[in-house]
Amino acid sequence: RKVEFPLSWPRSANIEKFKSFGTNNTKEGDLVPSEDENDRAQNSMIEESTLLMKFCSISPDYTLDSCDSIEEDLPFELTEEQRNIIVFPRSTFVLGRSGTGKTTVLTTKMIRNEKMHHVALKRVYGPYFNASESSESAVEIKIPVLRQLFVTLSPGLCKEIKHHVSCFKRSLGEIGSVDADIEDATNSFSDLPSHLYPLVITFRKFLLMLDLTLGNSYIKRFSDLKKEVTYERFDSIYWPRFNLQLIKKLDSYLVFTEIMSHIKGGIKEAEIGKLSRDDYCTLSESRASSSLSMKTRETIYDIFQDYEKMKMKKGEFDMADIVLDLHQRLRTEKYKGDLMNFVFIDEVQDLTVAQIALFKHICRNVEDGFVFCGDTAQTIGRGIDFRFQ
Numbered sequence: 001r002k003v004e005f006p007l008s009w010p011r012s013a014n015i016e017k018f019k020s021f022g023t024n025n026t027k028e029g030d031l032v033p034s035e036d037e038n039d040r041a042q043n044s045m046i047e048e049s050t051l052l053m054k055f056c057s058i059s060p061d062y063t064l065d066s067c068d069s070i071e072e073d074l075p076f077e078l079t080e081e082q083r084n085i086i087v088f089p090r091s092t093f094v095l096g097r098s099g100t101g102k103t104t105v106l107t108t109k110m111i112r113n114e115k116m117h118h119v120a121l122k123r124v125y126g127p128y129f130n131a132s133e134s135s136e137s138a139v140e141i142k143i144p145v146l147r148q149l150f151v152t153l154s155p156g157l158c159k160e161i162k163h164h165v166s167c168f169k170r171s172l173g174e175i176g177s178v179d180a181d182i183e184d185a186t187n188s189f190s191d192l193p194s195h196l197y198p199l200v201i202t203f204r205k206f207l208l209m210l211d212l213t214l215g216n217s218y219i220k221r222f223s224d225l226k227k228e229v230t231y232e233r234f235d236s237i238y239w240p241r242f243n244l245q246l247i248k249k250l251d252s253y254l255v256f257t258e259i260m261s262h263i264k265g266g267i268k269e270a271e272i273g274k275l276s277r278d279d280y281c282t283l284s285e286s287r288a289s290s291s292l293s294m295k296t297r298e299t300i301y302d303i304f305q306d307y308e309k310m311k312m313k314k315g316e317f318d319m320a321d322i323v324l325d326l327h328q329r330l331r332t333e334k335y336k337g338d339l340m341n342f343v344f345i346d347e348v349q350d351l352t353v354a355q356i357a358l359f360k361h362i363c364r365n366v367e368d369g370f371v372f373c374g375d376t377a378q379t380i381g382r383g384i385d386f387r388f389q
Helices: 039-049 060-068 080-087 102-125 136-141 155-171 178-185 203-214 231-241 252-263 267-272 277-281 294-314 319-332 353-361
Strands: 003-008 053-058 092-095 148-152 199-202 342-345 370-374
Touching: 080 102, 092 102, 102 148, 102 155, 102 342, 102 370, 148 155, 148 203, 155 199, 199 203, 203 319, 203 353, 231 252, 231 294, 252 294, 252 319, 267 353, 277 294, 319 353, 342 353
Parallel strands: 092 370, 148 199, 148 342, 342 370
Antiparallel strands: 003 053
């Protein structure tokens, strides 16, 4: 039987490179519908990050034999630098500007792991092994599952990566679509069906799944999930209601960023909760907010306290509230969901340090199991003040 296998072609301005997936069309499990107006930036990121692929029919024997060779196995055209990153066996930070192929590296590294695992299973359990088939004998011998997680902020990019994963799985003769199965089957990380791996989700979906995995869900405490405070809501609803004397010399985006990334979003905050006034006002000068004077920080903290009171009165929450609550629950109860073998995080610069710290609970393979990709010059996340050092 013949199967489909990816074959790259040169990029061309005459070929449609991606579909524009608006935020209203996605069913990726967002906590709330996104209010960001960053479609153009996200679409540009998708265009520059994903690859065009076509498929040709080849024999199954080739797909097995070629897996023994890294040179033949890699499905995309790669530079020598990209190839070195893909075969590097340890946890890695990959930094690069837009269009340098960071997402290509992540996707290829993940697919390469899948093919190596698939070949190993065939060798151990026989030449007729098919990972997509479940039988009583397969259950009895407990065939190992490779659990890989790919996380990105962009719903459009997530959809593109899931499409590539589906094409790859079909090339191995597996039946079923990641795109079709993932929405209804992934409410938590507990006992996920093996055919859903590699799991490709947005960061919002990751938070939702982790929240439901731990029990005593924070999200379920809110009857209306549209009450998440994004920057747009902060700027239009909250900012005009703050004391004019406090905000007259400040920018709403600066204040929102300080609250989300520093007062509620740092590594210390992940361990102890929100920063106290003294801790925030005496931040080291090496921090990203070093240009702010002590007086300005005092004023920002006053606004933060007013914001928290107003938010609680309205019965609303922000992303940082969810993250801090997850950290608090993880300190008091053990994570009981599936443990990942490998975690791939794209556009890491759009996450706070407290958000990144959540991944250590679902993957214990610290030395070899993490690949982070980031752009030192591009940020689409609102309220994020991430810096590479």
